[in-house]
Amino acid sequence: MGVLPSNRMLRQPTVKLKKEIWERVKRCSEAAGYSGPEEFVEHVLERELAKLEDAQSDEEIVKKLKGLGYLE
Helix, strand or coil: CCCCCCHHHHHCCCCCCCHHHHHHHHHHHHHCCCCCHHHHHHHHHHHHHHHHHCCCCHHHHHHHHHHHCCCC
16 A cells, blocks of 8 residues: 555645756755755745735736746
């Protein structure tokens, strides 16, 4: 019988990154002292989401996402 994943793992979406991006994420997470790349990615996403949640309007959110390169 296999080990079941924790509830936290069941809630998290799986995202596939290009190999070269994942290697950069791993190097950055190590340099910054995170326990692993997953913790680093989680922290970066939480920080960026907090910025977006502080936005005044949908237009401001779109502008920020464009500035981050997520939208064209």
